[in-house]
Amino acid sequence: QSALTQPASVSGSPGQSITISCTGTSSDVGGFDLVSWYQKHPGKAPKVIIYEVTKRPSGISDRFSGSKSGNTASLTISGLQAEDEADYYCCSYAVSNTPVIFGGGTKLTVL
Amino acid sequence: EVQLVESGGGLVKPGGSLRLSCEASGFSFSTYSMNWVRQAPGKGLEWISSISRSSGDIFYADLVKGRFTISRDNPKNSLFLHMESLRAEDTAIYFCARDVYCPSTTCLAWGMDVWGQGTTVTVSS
Numbered sequence: 337q338s339a340l341t342q343p344a345s346v347s348g349s350p351g352q353s354i355t356i357s358c359t360g361t362s363s364d365v366g367g368f369d370l371v372s373w374y375q376k377h378p379g380k381a382p383k384v385i386i387y388e389v390t391k392r393p394s395g396i397s398d399r400f401s402g403s404k405s406g407n408t409a410s411l412t413i414s415g416l417q418a419e420d421e422a423d424y425y426c427c428s429y430a431v432s433n434t435p436v437i438f439g440g441g442t443k444l445t446v447l
Numbered sequence: 448e449v450q451l452v453e454s455g456g457g458l459v460k461p462g463g464s465l466r467l468s469c470e471a472s473g474f475s476f477s478t479y480s481m482n483w484v485r486q487a488p489g490k491g492l493e494w495i496s497s498i499s500r501s502s503g504d505i506f507y508a509d510l511v512k513g514r515f516t517i518s519r520d521n522p523k524n525s526l527f528l529h530m531e532s533l534r535a536e537d538t539a540i541y542f543c544a545r546d547v548y549c550p551s552t553t554c555l556a557w558g559m560d561v562w563g564q565g566t567t568v569t570v571s572s
Contacts, residue, residue, distance in 0.1 A: 339491070372558040374492065381565060382484075382492060387547055387558025425492050429556035433509040436482075436494040436556045 340365065340426055340439035347445040353414040356442045358426030359407060364437060366407035370429035373402060373411045376441075377422045386411060413444070421446040449473040449561055451543050456566030463533050463570070469526040469543030469563055477501075477521040480546040480554045483528045485539035486565075493539075496528065497546070497555055504553045511537075533570045540565040 341359040348354040358365065358373075365371055373386040384393055386402035389409060399414045409428070413420055426439040455467040467483070483495040496517040497506045505517055516529040526543050544559035 368556075370556040372556070374559075376492070381542060381562040382544075382559075383562070384547075384558050384560050387560070391558075393547075393558075393560055423491075427492075427494070427556065427559075433512075434494070435506050436497065436508075438492045438494060441491040 340428060340437055342424075342426060342439035342442045344440070345443045345445065347447055348413075348416045349447045350416050350418065352416050353412060354416060354444065356411045356413075356424055356426075356444070358409040358411070358428075358439050360409075360428055360430075360437075361407055363432065364407075364428045364430035365404065365409050365426075367431065368429045369404070371402070371404060371409040372427045373400075373409075374425045374427065375420075375422045376425065382425070416446050418446050420444060451545065451561055451563035453541065453543050453563040453566035456541065456568045458569045458571065459533055460572050461534060461570055464529070464531045465533065465568060467528040467530070467541055467543075467566055467568070469528075471524045471526070471545070474545075474561075476519075476524040479548060480504075481519060481526045482544045482546060482559055483515075483517060483526075484542045484544055484559070484562075485537075485568075486542070487536070487539040490539075495541075497553075498526070499553045501552070504555075506555060530568070533568075535570050538568060538570050540567050 374382040545561040546554040
């Protein structure tokens, strides 16, 4: 099973909004509401910021939001802050020999 | 405090074996399904394996099927990953991660809400 497709990098200025896409197929992203997003700073453990497409864990800022349309899920970060600079990964259930797949990751740079 | 602490990583020769452990604290371990996820140097996250609350459902990534075995000991609040026939490409930081609570017996890909800091496995001669 191939990894989900994410842009390698995105950037934005403080206060702006950015969106990271995560494209799969009807056998993964499009077929199930089981998409999650993780933030990872270098040397730190990943942190879930969105699960089940749109749900935000307690303690996660409402600047982070998730959505899905067809085979593409999206993570939107509004009001960009310097501390948002990190790698972001999407993850989905897949009808496959490998039932949980991650995207390749997107490096967010806050200019 | 809800916490996961991995141990057992190290340097191993190609073809060798290693057993990773993950000790849970601060929550009812037997209530949650658990995962192992790894990150190779300079690469992205890669899901490896998942085990349900009672060990009744176990899943593996194709890349490790037949070589890795996940298990858990609920009374000891511990998760394990036994790795055999290790290859250079298994070199990575290995994280254990808790699934979000779900009402099903298996919470595969619902989301992983608690992560350990990881343990490093290096496969090299």
